[in-house]
Amino acid sequence: MRQVLVTGGGSGIGRAIAQSFAAAGDQVTIAGRRMDALEETKGDSTMICRTLDVTDEASVAALFDQPYDVVIANAGGGAAGKVKDLSLDDWNRVINVNLTGVFLTFRAALQNIGEGGRLVAVASTASLQGGSNIGAYSASKHGVLGLVRSIAVEVAKAGITCNAVCPGFVDTPMADDAVQGVMKRFDIPREKASAMITANNPMKRMIRPEEVVAAVTFLASEGASMVNGHALAVSGGEI
Structure with missing residues (x-):
């Protein structure tokens, strides 16, 4: 039985991912800010719920009191607005959640993940192209892809893969x-x-959440052992 961690597991894509892995027989830990949302995701399953602030180093470190075989960095958020109107606070908030949060999560995971381990970041088509009114979001997601590609090279010899799913x-x-x-x-x-x-x-x-889940499931599978440093777009042909 694999140990699977999903951050941002309280709603949306994270919830769908967690429920899919749990249904497949994996032991799933879901982490997020709100315990009530995590409990709703859990339902009557055997998922483990942990509170987490992905921007806080100590909070992330505490989550990794055990090794995980699959770590899915899904927590994220955005702030709409043209760059000329974007406050520094909004910029920092998006970068901290979307990019620093993935860095802290994967760095902690790498301390004890073993051969065959899978790291998957839920990125975005905004990792692959810019767009009006999403300057901070796009910059953060471009950063996630750069981080994923760098980690992929670092861990390849250990039989670990690191990839990104990029949905629209x-x-x-x-x-x-x-x-x-x-x-x-x-x-x-x-x-x-x-x-x-x-x-x-x-x-x-x-895009339906289950269509993103299918991509994540593949990247976490044994069959994807030679897929490393990849950005898998789930976008209907947009990318």
Whole structure:
């Protein structure tokens, strides 16, 4: 039975990932800021719930009181706004959660992960291209991909892999926040805002969480042992 850790496991993509690994028979630990959300993810499963602030070094270190075979760095967030209007506080907050959080998580994991270990970062299509009003988010996710590629080289000889999944807009509460932001900014109805959000996706729809889960599951599998330092886009052809 593999020991699997999922950060940001209280909702959205993290919840879907955790529930999928648990259903497959892995022992899953989910970590996040809100215990109530983690308990909702857990349901009646055997998942272990741990509170975590990925931006806090001590909090992350405390989480790794045992080794994990698969570590999925999923915790993240964003701040919309043009760079000229972005406050330093918002910039630092996004960088700390999205990039420093992945660094702290993977650094701690590498202290005791063994051969066959899998590190997977849930990044974004914003790791692969820029975009208006997402300067901080895109910069942080580009950083995640650079970190993933560097770790991949460092751990390859130990039989460990490090990869990134790069989804576009996924049908989660975070994407709903983006839709509501567009609705407010342009004073338009939800349907039109959703169409704007998915305009660059050739399939013209949001990605389902289970479609991201499938990519993560593959990268964590034995069959992906030679996939290392890769950015796997889940974007309907946008990337």
